[in-house]
Amino acid sequence: MNTFWEFLSARYPNSTTSTRHYWHADSASEQTLSDCNITALSQYGFVAVEGPDSSKFLQGQTTCDWRKIDTEHAALGSYCNIKGRMVMSFIAGMQTSDAVLLRLHADTGDSACATLAKYIVFSKAKIRNATAEYLAIGICGKNARSQLIQNIGIAPTASMTQVTDGKTVLVQLDDSGERFECWTPAAGAIELWTKLSAGATVIDSTHWEALNIAAGLGEICSTTQDTFIPQMLNYHVIGGVSFNKGCYTGQEVVARMQYRGKLKRRLYRAKILRSETVFEHLPGADLFNGDGPQSIGNLVSAVSRGKETELLAVLTEDAVSANDIHFANEPATLEILDLPYAIPSAK
Template sequence: MNEFWQHLSDTYPDSRINRGYWQLNEQTANGQLSTDKLQICPLSQYGFLAIEGPDSSKFLQGQTTCDWRAISTEQASLGSYCNIKGRMVISFLAGMASPESALLRLHADTADSGRDTLGKYIVFSKAKIRNAGAERVAIGINGKMARQSLMTIFDTLPSQAMAQVSSDNGIIVQLDEAGERFEYWGLCAQAIALWQQLSSTAEVCSANYWEALNISAGIGEVCANSQDMFIPQMLNYQVIGGVSFSKGCYTGQEVVARMQYRGKLKRRLYKAEVAEAARNYPAGTELYSGDSGDSGQSIGNLVSMVNGDTSSTLLAVLTAEAVTDGNIHFADSSAALSIEELPYPVPSKD
């Protein structure tokens, strides 16, 4: 437990971290809180890999799906690192703390394996990689008051989706076009100072609430339970900016490019709701189509899920055929998934 999490534990004695997610009391994460208020979420589910040195961007350019020529101290990007079969080992939000210091904000339970895998190849570069999760913290800031509140603290803010600002006080990444959703990445002392400044007027939300916002935005991520399970197109990364098809070679690139230009994607990401407060299934859990209890062939896998008071929302990678047939469910549940529209269009050829 680093200094920031100890501060939260002291400030909110009834809080806890459950399965990696910071929770306050019995607060649910159904995504229905009023965004008219400023909301802040401590994002305990996330950690950081720091890649530092003059070759940091060059190294990552040859390993990951995003184009590091476009990533800077002013521009962030979604991305992933894939194995040679094109399956995602880690997914991340990438930014630069300085021109020679890259950061990958990723699920904390994939940080060590991501470091170890990338570390096998970085020995040939003028760069080093380390797990920076003990020293750096992510905080989510959300709501119509988010920009106004941050402007009272920071001299400059990003002005469009995936833009970032790096300063002595930390890094801020704008996640949406409306400027109502931001992530802050800072060292522990910086994060404590920001939290103290914002929490006096903000609604403090459990980390699961941020996951609900990710689900609403159609952003799927890889965690330890889903490593090596999805190619980037299954999570719609070719649509939401997590894959560059013009950057050149990287690990798994042949498989990813062949799927984009010659293949037919049989499974992709869908947003859904279950009309009951279902059991909190872990990522990677298989889904089935047909009668409840059917032990036939799996038609997909859970990506992420949050429970509300009366229903659960989720992202899952499913076959198009199963979505058309309907009655998709978990193996031990009779509740069928209700498929909902994603907030962005997915080309029919995908």
């Protein structure tokens, strides 16, 4: 535990961190979102890539176009294996032209570094798991931008844009300017949190995951690595894949699916009302249709409020049409909800 988490434990004595790495400010209290909210995003970690060849190296390894990523522009992306299956997903930002931060699920940081390190040896760049060096703080609500400007002096102005002072990076995640991630060095996290939280409601980091689910943003964690191609998580729709950037690991499979294949499974948003209040299924858990023994999809992420759980899952279109989707040994079925973006018609 670093100093920042010790600080949070002392300041919020009822706070806990769940087995899924979510931070709960006060597990015993109900939380209502306000005009400005703040949370410590304990589920996230960082991979740092530094050196003059950082962007060039990542251009040949990941799905996003690094010619469009700089100290003003962030991007959603992923790294795939040679079969086109996602090993990690990330939001990419830059502290300087030679210093990249990939914000990803913390439990994928070591494997991501180990995999990419095999190929970086021929580049003028170095890679490391920087999870212990940086913290991700989430700020959301209609007054979030004004809170950032008041306390930091800068804020992005459009979705997937960023601002930086060379150390701290601020990324805007939405079009309306009501959701931001602040990636800050651990050494200054206490001071930054103290400033930002003074005018904000402190909330659990599961609220952040709920906002991801509402936005239709699925991410890779340790239990879903090597499971999905980017199109299954709708990354081709929400800006996580470039089809004109050139070659990268897994590109042949991803491109073939886009131009010649038929996508049989994709990301859906849903909710489920269960008899139990504890939702125990991990991302990657199989889903079934009716009495059929064959898995028709997998859970991507989920957040529960009482007996109701909202989730993202990769499902077959036929199963969704049948409208009888459930987890193993559970009678409760999923209710499919609308995504906030349109899905192109299948070929």
